[in-house]
Amino acid sequence: QKEVEQNSGPLSVPEGAIASLNCTYSDRGSQSFFWYRQYSGKSPELIMFIYSNGDKEDGRFTAQLNKASQYVSLLIRDSQPSDSATYLCAVVSGGSYIPTFGRGTSLIVHP
């Protein structure tokens, strides 16, 4: 059973701070890792994907992958109230194209 674990939160950070969202996964054969943002009442939106160990930066977002520890994280710098949403981690294993989603972490950025 492939599992993707996320702390449900809410994670509350002040505006301007760094928000750190974490995700662990059980399948060592996992190869592709995705972060989605979902606003309340809306569908998920892809914001980052990462395939190799290390960091990947895109604007205020940085995804970090550590395959040895089976851990992927998302850092949001200079957090804004508009970043308040649920962040979903998704993992695709080698040989499959069907992702396993975590339950999501609720982020609240307060002014």
Add this chain to the structure above:
Amino acid sequence: GAVVSQHPSRVICKSGTSVKIECRSLDFQATTMFWYRQFPKKSLMLMATSNEGSKATYEQGVEKDKFLINHASLTLSTLTVTSAHPEDSSFYICSAASDASHYEQYFGPGTRLTVT
């Protein structure tokens, strides 16, 4: 990112009727399309996966005769909820992915179904 459209965005139907939801990938060819259902404040639940020209693969507990999925082309998939009942009221979301990339999924905006 790639664009996926979904129609209708909202639909209200009477119990016992059928509803068809369309999902289109507008700027790429979707090898695979996924259909999800999400109840309020709950996680995404994968209902089925479909590949163009093949029968859909349904997740355990999802009735294939009730939720008919057709993936006739690389840009269009449809979900038909047959003989809808109030408990089918939910947010239905499709997503599309391509084997030309790493199968990152692009989601449609969702369809909110209310069965009265």
